[in-house]
Amino acid sequence: MNTLVPNEAELHAYVDGQLDPARLAQVESYLASNPEAQARVEEWRRGADALRVALMNMGPLPANPRLDPKYIRANLRSRFQRQLALCASLVLVLGLGGAGGWQARSMRVEATTPAPMQDAVEAHRIFATDRLRPVEMKASDGTDLQSWLSTRLGRPLALPDLNTYGFKLLGGRLLSTSDGCAALLLYEDTQGQRVSFYVRPSTRLDGVHGTRDELGLSTKYWFRNGYGFAVVGQKDDPHTQEVQQAIQSAI
Amino acid sequence: MQDLDDQALRELLPALRRFALWLSRDVNNADDLVQSCIERALTKGDSRRPEASLKSWLFTILYRQFIDGRRRASRFQRLMDVFRDEPELEPSAEETVMARSALESFGELSADQRALLLMITVEGFSYQEAAQALDIPIGTVMSRLSRARQAYRQLTEGETPTMPLRRVK
Numbered sequence: 059m060n061t062l063v064p065n066e067a068e069l070h071a072y073v074d075g076q077l078d079p080a081r082l083a084q085v086e087s088y089l090a091s092n093p094e095a096q097a098r099v100e101e102w103r104r105g106a107d108a109l110r111v112a113l114m115n116m117g118p119l120p121a122n123p124r125l126d127p128k129y130i131r132a133n134l135r136s137r138f139q140r141q142l143a144l145c146a147s148l149v150l151v152l153g154l155g156g157a158g159g160w161q162a163r164s165m166r167v168e169a170t171t172p173a174p175m176q177d178a179v180e181a182h183r184i185f186a187t188d189r190l191r192p193v194e195m196k197a198s199d200g201t202d203l204q205s206w207l208s209t210r211l212g213r214p215l216a217l218p219d220l221n222t223y224g225f226k227l228l229g230g231r232l233l234s235t236s237d238g239c240a241a242l243l244l245y246e247d248t249q250g251q252r253v254s255f256y257v258r259p260s261t262r263l264d265g266v267h268g269t270r271d272e273l274g275l276s277t278k279y280w281f282r283n284g285y286g287f288a289v290v291g292q293k294d295d296p297h298t299q300e301v302q303q304a305i306q307s308a309i
Numbered sequence: 310m311q312d313l314d315d316q317a318l319r320e321l322l323p324a325l326r327r328f329a330l331w332l333s334r335d336v337n338n339a340d341d342l343v344q345s346c347i348e349r350a351l352t353k354g355d356s357r358r359p360e361a362s363l364k365s366w367l368f369t370i371l372y373r374q375f376i377d378g379r380r381r382a383s384r385f386q387r388l389m390d391v392f393r394d395e396p397e398l399e400p401s402a403e404e405t406v407m408a409r410s411a412l413e414s415f416g417e418l419s420a421d422q423r424a425l426l427l428m429i430t431v432e433g434f435s436y437q438e439a440a441q442a443l444d445i446p447i448g449t450v451m452s453r454l455s456r457a458r459q460a461y462r463q464l465t466e467g468e469t470p471t472m473p474l475r476r477v478k
Contacts, residue, residue, distance in 0.1 A: 067451040070458070074429055076436060102458050105465065106430040112411035113431055119326050122340050126322075127315040130347050 064088055069095065073102045173270065175279035177235050178256035178288030181242050182275065185231065186252040186290075192244050193229030203230055207241040211257060213285060218255065218305045220245050223297050225253060237261070237286075245301075253291035253301050260286035269302075278302035282309070313354055313363075318347060321364055324432055328368060331423045332375045334416060342378070346371040361441065365434060369442040372424060379420075414464035422457035429454060 064072070064085045071077040072085050089096045123129060173179075185192045195203045197217075208215045210232050217227060225245035233240040240258035260281055267280035271293050279288040289305050291298030325346065329339035349370050357366045415423060424443060428434040436454075440447045 066455055070451060070454050071436070074436075101462055105458060105461050106426075108411040108465065109415055109426065109461075110431055112415070113327065113427075116412070118323055119330065119336070122326075125326070125340060125343050125347065127313075127318040127347060127351070130344065131315075131351060134348060134351060 069099055073099055175286050175288040178290055179277050181233055181256055182254040182290035186254055194231040196229040197227040210239045211241045215241060218308050220301055223301050251292055251295055255305055256288045258286055259284060317363055321367060325367055328427055329371055331427055332420055342371055342375055345374055365438040365442055372442055414461060417464055418460055425453050426457050
């Protein structure tokens with residue numbers, strides 16, 4: 059008779075009914091002739107039965123409606139929607155914050171750092187269009203005009219001669235800026251076109267210079283020895299560039 | 310997500326809750342486990358092996374979550390122990406003395422042993438299914454089963470249940 063001694067795993071499988079049928083008969087006949095092994099297996103079986111009975115006797119747990127799949131599904135759906143809404147509002151908030159911040163940044167940048175010599179452009183806009191009294195002191199006052207402006211400006215100021223470009227000096231005026239006193243010279247050609255030359259103290263680094271066009275005006279500016287200079291004229295006037303060039307090289 | 314049948318899930322709820330209860334030994338924690346298990350099953354339907362039965366798949370999920378939760382909780386274990394109430398298992402009136410002691414003994418086994426015994430002897434899992442659910446090799450299932458049965462027998466026989474077993478070699 060073929061009765062290979064079953065190992066422990068097989069004995070467990072026997073108790074749990076997981077032995078394959080061919081082996082089952084062999085193990086049964088082995089157990090029949092081995093009371094010790096039989097007793098062991100019986101003990102396991104009794105334990106398993108006791109546990110089954112005990113757990114079944116506990117009865118069902120009280121019903122819990124929140125565990126119903128339908129309820130959980132609905133819950134998941136609404137949670138998903140809430141998360142979606144949260145995501146959307148987050149995106150919105152970030153977007154608004156970002157846009158607002160960006161706007162605030164550009165507002166601040168504009169407020170703290172206006173374009174260089176922007177005051178020269180503003181001055182030109184106000185006084186170059188003034189046909190009645192564009193200047194405080196006329197060019198005919200000659201050396202008085204020059205010494206007045208030089209004194210108030212704090213530096214000797216030559217009055218550039220632009221006759222070769224067709225521009226005659228109208229005169230000058232003083233303006234106040236946050237950096238100190240500014241001098242404005244206005245020139246006019248025979249067609250009534252005007253260019254202005256503007257000087258004021260500045261804390262900007264020497265050598266900074268540039269040109270910019272806006273609203274039909276062309277502005278050339280540069281900084282030297284603690285002063286800022288700007289020449290503003292009509293952008294479409296071919297002489298403007300020549301005049302700008304001439305004044306910059308003269309100063 | 311819709312290919313999971315609500316009715317099939319519903320029918321498995323008692324077994325899942327029993328499993329969760331004996332893992333966590335706390336009614337509320339158990340139902341939390343079951344809830345997150347079903348949530349996961351509903352949202353991660355693709356993680357199911359084609360050959361796995363719904364029941365063994367759900368047990369697998371639930372056991373993983375129990376293990377994850379225990380791992381997470383272990384960091385705060387000391388603090389938790391101060392506040393956590395003793396798990397209350399209201400025994401029903403008609404319970405026999407034998408049943409009581411059987412349950413008490415069962416409760417004193419380790420969580421791993423409880424999980425395995427429950428799956429094999431009560432839920433009728435195959436060793437292979439149990440191995441998958443517990444994520445251990447089948448050899449470990451057999452040795453753990455052996456130890457669990459030995460420990461259970463000693464506990465039900467009242468053999469110094471609180472003393473750790475010492476073997477002199």
